[in-house]
Amino acid sequence: MSVEQASAQDTTAADEAHLKALVKYTSLSFNTPFPVCFGALIVDSQSGETLMRGRNAVARENDPSAHAELRTVRLACKKRKSYSLSGYTLYSTCEPCPMCMANALWAGLDRVVFGATIEDANQYCRQIQVPAAELARRSDMQCIVHGPVLRELCNTLFADPRMQAAFVTWGTRRVCR
């Protein structure tokens, strides 16, 4: 196991159930005008109760920061009328990019559990190759990062033909790979 890549061993059956439901919710976008393969979910770390869920909306909202994770954190904070999400866990179908992981740290989230990796996403879109666990380690904040979890399942979101067709329209698509 790499030092920079946290183990999936400490994840629970509840974590897997949350991720499975999230993959299903994310795939619902494939039948909309804006198919996306990135979804996020925030739950109470103790009770598991859902606070917020959301999908990437960069193109729909003309906002480069509207990645699934950052957007869901923003909506959750708006709902709670607080800039802190201490006591909550973030699930993501893909490892948070440095923007989203840094935002998770600033929000004080307890844990981040992700499915596919930045390397997986990098087959289809440009990426910033800084692992989420490395970003957390190089900060003054505490956040447990688990992943990859259910990596193969989460990778099916990238591979779906409707998603492959959508990637062609993305400004961050990777060409000729």
Place this chain on the structure above:
Amino acid sequence: MSVEQASAQDTTAADEAHLKALVKYTSLSFNTPFPVCFGALIVDSQSGETLMRGRNAVARENDPSAHAELRTVRLACKKRKSYSLSGYTLYSTCEPCPMCMANALWAGLDRVVFGATIEDANQYCRQIQVPAAELARRSDMQCIVHGPVLRELCNTLFADPRMQAAFVTWGTRRVCR
């Protein structure tokens, strides 16, 4: 010169003029209920015309992503009805944290010019110790990062007694240092 720290030698008199005006604009917050030391400005890279400027609004908007840079990018994209800021330059009173620098990369900004460093800010607030230039280098995107520029001037924003009093209320303040 460090490999990770871009030189300020390629900055221009126009860059310094933009930063000086930005420091003044940022300091106007000291007379409001939410003093902040972080301000950002986006200008057309060719003409120098201002597209948008903004300040940190994390506490005011209950949004951990509302750092000056990310918030100003978001507002600029909303104004342009586009998720791309290719052709534009971002100025910041302080080196963008990984959230803001990653957002700058996703937005396709040409250049980022910053004043104080993450290390400077870290004397007062928690930080993520990943330099902006390193983040840009470890990505598939192109963005020129210049800084520190006018570091001492930008550091006066942190040192102002009204800002020092405000830091006490910040969730990310550093204690006993």
